[in-house]
Amino acid sequence: MNRTGKSVLLLGATSDIGRATALTYATAGWDVQLAGRHLESVQREADDIGTRSGANVSVHRLDILDSDRFSDFVMGLPVLPDTVVCVIGELGEQDRAEKELHHASLVMRTNFEGPALFLGLIADLFAARGHGTIVGVSSVAGDRGRASNYVYGAAKAGFTAFLSGLRNRLTKAGARVVTVKPGFVRTRMTAGMKLPGLLTAEPKEVAGAIFAAAEEKRSRDVIYVRSIWWPLMTVIRSIPEPLFKRLKL
Amino acid sequence: MILEGWGRYPRLVSEVFDCRTPADAAEAVARRHGVIARGNGRSYGDAALGDVATLICRGIGRMKRFDPETRLLTVEAGVMLSDILDAFIPRGYFPPVVPGTKFVTVGGMIASDVHGKNHHRDGGFGAHVASFKLILQDGEVLNCSRNENADLFFATIGGMGLTGVITEASFHMKPIETGWIHQETVVAEDLREALAALQAADESSYSVAWIDCLARGASLGRSLIFVGEHAKREQVVAHKAERETFPSPKKPRLSLPMDLPAWALNRTSVSAFNAAYFRAGVRKAGAPSLVHWNPYFFPLDGIHQWNRLYGRSGFLQHQCVVPDTNALPVLSEILERFAGSGKGSFLAVLKKLGPGTGLLSFPMPGYTLALDLPVTEDVFPLLEEIDKVIVDAGGRLYLAKDARQSRQTFEASYPQLAAFRDIRRATGGDARFASRLATRLGI
Numbered sequence: 001m002n003r004t005g006k007s008v009l010l011l012g013a014t015s016d017i018g019r020a021t022a023l024t025y026a027t028a029g030w031d032v033q034l035a036g037r038h039l040e041s042v043q044r045e046a047d048d049i050g051t052r053s054g055a056n057v058s059v060h061r062l063d064i065l066d067s068d069r070f071s072d073f074v075m076g077l078p079v080l081p082d083t084v085v086c087v088i089g090e091l092g093e094q095d096r097a098e099k100e101l102h103h104a105s106l107v108m109r110t111n112f113e114g115p116a117l118f119l120g121l122i123a124d125l126f127a128a129r130g131h132g133t134i135v136g137v138s139s140v141a142g143d144r145g146r147a148s149n150y151v152y153g154a155a156k157a158g159f160t161a162f163l164s165g166l167r168n169r170l171t172k173a174g175a176r177v178v179t180v181k182p183g184f185v186r187t188r189m190t191a192g193m194k195l196p197g198l199l200t201a202e203p204k205e206v207a208g209a210i211f212a213a214a215e216e217k218r219s220r221d222v223i224y225v226r227s228i229w230w231p232l233m234t235v236i237r238s239i240p241e242p243l244f245k246r247l248k249l
Numbered sequence: 250m251i252l253e254g255w256g257r258y259p260r261l262v263s264e265v266f267d268c269r270t271p272a273d274a275a276e277a278v279a280r281r282h283g284v285i286a287r288g289n290g291r292s293y294g295d296a297a298l299g300d301v302a303t304l305i306c307r308g309i310g311r312m313k314r315f316d317p318e319t320r321l322l323t324v325e326a327g328v329m330l331s332d333i334l335d336a337f338i339p340r341g342y343f344p345p346v347v348p349g350t351k352f353v354t355v356g357g358m359i360a361s362d363v364h365g366k367n368h369h370r371d372g373g374f375g376a377h378v379a380s381f382k383l384i385l386q387d388g389e390v391l392n393c394s395r396n397e398n399a400d401l402f403f404a405t406i407g408g409m410g411l412t413g414v415i416t417e418a419s420f421h422m423k424p425i426e427t428g429w430i431h432q433e434t435v436v437a438e439d440l441r442e443a444l445a446a447l448q449a450a451d452e453s454s455y456s457v458a459w460i461d462c463l464a465r466g467a468s469l470g471r472s473l474i475f476v477g478e479h480a481k482r483e484q485v486v487a488h489k490a491e492r493e494t495f496p497s498p499k500k501p502r503l504s505l506p507m508d509l510p511a512w513a514l515n516r517t518s519v520s521a522f523n524a525a526y527f528r529a530g531v532r533k534a535g536a537p538s539l540v541h542w543n544p545y546f547f548p549l550d551g552i553h554q555w556n557r558l559y560g561r562s563g564f565l566q567h568q569c570v571v572p573d574t575n576a577l578p579v580l581s582e583i584l585e586r587f588a589g590s591g592k593g594s595f596l597a598v599l600k601k602l603g604p605g606t607g608l609l610s611f612p613m614p615g616y617t618l619a620l621d622l623p624v625t626e627d628v629f630p631l632l633e634e635i636d637k638v639i640v641d642a643g644g645r646l647y648l649a650k651d652a653r654q655s656r657q658t659f660e661a662s663y664p665q666l667a668a669f670r671d672i673r674r675a676t677g678g679d680a681r682f683a684s685r686l687a688t689r690l691g692i
């Protein structure tokens with residue numbers, strides 16, 4: 001196996017998308033740092049990725065809601081990674097989020113506040129170093145608020161805007177930011193939901209798209225994993241509000 | 250949810266629990282009576298259909314560690330053989346035993362003590378398992394090996410999930426120099442020659458015979474025997490220098506998107522195909538060739554969902570083993586009956602087996618014959634007749650393929666059944682774990 005000497009930090013390594021992404025980097029010869037809030041489950045993924053790929057894998061504890069410990073966390077990494085991929089997210093339940101403030105707050109903080117604060121910190125370090133790539137997994141749900149999931153959607157919209165701003169700022173400094181809007185993905189988050197086949201990607205597909213956008217020659221800024229989402233979301237975004245507000249979405 | 254095996258017969262309703270971790274499985278086991286583990290559902294009949302509930306174990310699918318010194322690989326039981334091949338062939342390691350499809354889980358390979366084309370020499374998968382973890386009826390997890398809980402170890406290998414749920418296992422990989430197989434094809438004009446050719450290949454790593462079931466009379470048992478070895482590096486270089494040492498698998502090219510109507514497989518078309526296939530084999534015979542590991546071991550995996558070939562009503566695979574002694578007359582009679590009925594598939598697979606490892610392991614020293622039959626009302630009495638021939642000869646049927654054998658056939662042919670039942674009773678497994686196979690056969 002050819003090692004590249006590069007390393008990637010994966011936040012949310014216990015998710016299906018995170019796992020698949022970490023494995024894609026590992027088989028491409030990268031060292032992998034896995035972070036998550038439950039060390040035992042992160043270790044299980046680390047063993048899996050290490051055994052499958054032969055890559056060096058380290059595990060690190062990180063709760064994305066615990067911003068006080070972000071600096072210590074970064075100091076504790078074996079090296080400042082070349083790429084950071086944030087896959088952390090929380091779909092929550094819309095109807096609960098409408099009634100319980102703390103549930104709405106959890107969704108907002110997990111999808112927006114936590115990842116944004118953390119990646120902001122990384123952005124400073126990348127800017128100082130003069131290179132580095134940040135990948136944020138956001139969602140098409142952030143492209144327009146809909147009754148069925150606007151709390152989650154709003155948090156993702158915030159995250160998308162943050163990433164866009166970060167990209168605008170970091171480009172001059174030589175670092176990159178990639179925004180990923182996966183569309184539907186067959187994962188634990190969507191288990192049991194009825195998903196339209198054509199619009200639904202496998203975690204592996206998302207991982208491949210992330211790696212291609214972040215690391216391969218024709219690098220991209222914002223990606224939808226399946227290209228059909230681009231025209232679809234363009235249409236959804238362009239529906240005039242007086243009409244949109246009456247739609248059942 | 251409606252579940253079925255690879256043969257799509259029978260089709261039954263069972264509650265389904267999707268397990269993502271060993272802890273999920275332990276919890277699900279404790280919740281229900283009449284549960285059974287399910288790997289990737291590649292057993293043909295009702296072995297992986299829970300009597301009440303079925304635990305899908307694919308999610309318990311993480312690799313744990315590999316030690317290059319001892320070549321011991323430890324993985325969770327839901328890990329797929331295809332993933333092991335993807336990860337380890339490029340590094341020069343191959344599993345000790347592989348069945349005819351790579352889309353099986355390690356748990357399924359242990360529970361069926363699967364055999365490969367190397368059984369005559371290396372034994373079944375169970376022979377290479379060093380240890381595993383097993384969830385018992387109360388959710389407790391036991392380590393099992395030849396030294397620790399040995400009775401459960403040997404009951405679980407080939408035990409069809411009836412002793413508990415395997416969550417992880419360790420087994421030894423073997424080193425290979427390349428991902429190619431050095432293959433020689435031998436032509437056998439009849440069954441006697443086929444058995445002799447398999448016998449002659451006893452020292453070779455891999456051997457298998459494909460019998461043309463349409464040949465009768467003096468050509469009964471006419472077959473092609475494929476003998477193979479993992480190719481050495483020099484052989485690959487000498488053959489074609491530009492070849493990759495460890496080629497990666499290609500994506501399946503074909504897929505059956507829907508059920509085929511029954512007429513798609515008629516005698517004339519298949520007879521023409523068999524004749525052409527046989528002629529191609531005769532042409533290749535004698536000249537050794539290098540074959541990619543994927544088509545060599547898993548020829549049928551190239552066509553996705555080929556089980557739909559037989560239409561909605563599904564099909565049966567009849568796989569028996571008969572002991573060495575008298576193999577020739579017994580197998581002749583079986584082939585003759587299949588040919589005479591016009592019911593069986595047009596190709597049958599014949600392999601040489603050695604002894605099995607577990608109490609209910611299928612293999613015994615002898616020859617195993619497998620062929621497919623579409624499900625129709627009249628195949629059942631035919632198979633019942635054939636089973637009598639097999640049992641009288643001291644043979645038996647493979648539980649991983651079975652959907653229909655009778656209790657009498659089963660009880661008469663698995664001599665260690667009593668010992669198996671004792672262990673199940675002693676560990677409380679009999680009250681907790683049940684597949685449709687187990688209830689049908691009274692295991």
Ligand SMILES: Cc1cc2nc3c(=O)[nH]c(=O)nc-3n(C[C@H](O)[C@H](O)[C@H](O)COP(=O)(O)OP(=O)(O)OC[C@H]3O[C@@H](n4cnc5c(N)ncnc54)[C@H](O)[C@@H]3O)c2cc1C
Pocket residue numbers: 255285286287288289290291292293296297306326327347348349350352353354355356357358360361362363364365408409410411413414415416549649650684
């Ligand atoms: C095309 C094809 C070719 C084949 N070729 C061969 C061959 O050459 N040699 C051979 O031996 N077999 C062969 N088989 C049969 C196949 O190898 C076995 O049926 C195998 O057990 C299937 O594995 P699975 O993971 O799909 O298990 P399933 O079919 O899901 O389950 C099979 C049995 O294993 C048990 N089981 C599964 N997982 C666990 C677990 N975690 N803990 C406890 N029990 C468990 C189930 O309860 C069930 O009894 C072939 C099958 C096909 C479809």
Ligand SMILES: NC(=O)c1ccc[n+]([C@@H]2O[C@H](COP(=O)([O-])OP(=O)(O)OC[C@H]3O[C@@H](n4cnc5c(N)ncnc54)[C@H](OP(=O)(O)O)[C@@H]3O)[C@@H](O)[C@H]2O)c1
Pocket residue numbers: 012013014015016017018036037038041062063064065087088089090091110137138139140181182183184185186187188189190
């Ligand atoms: N699945 C889809 O259809 C889809 C579509 C669009 C976008 N996405 C986005 O893709 C990402 C991955 O989603 P998924 O479907 O794979 O879902 P998932 O399995 O629910 O993944 C969520 C991940 O976030 C982690 N996480 C949650 N709260 C955390 C916290 N406080 N601290 C640290 N980690 C935390 C989880 O860790 P634990 O294992 O510890 O819980 C888990 O690894 C998410 O950002 C999601 O919004 C998914």
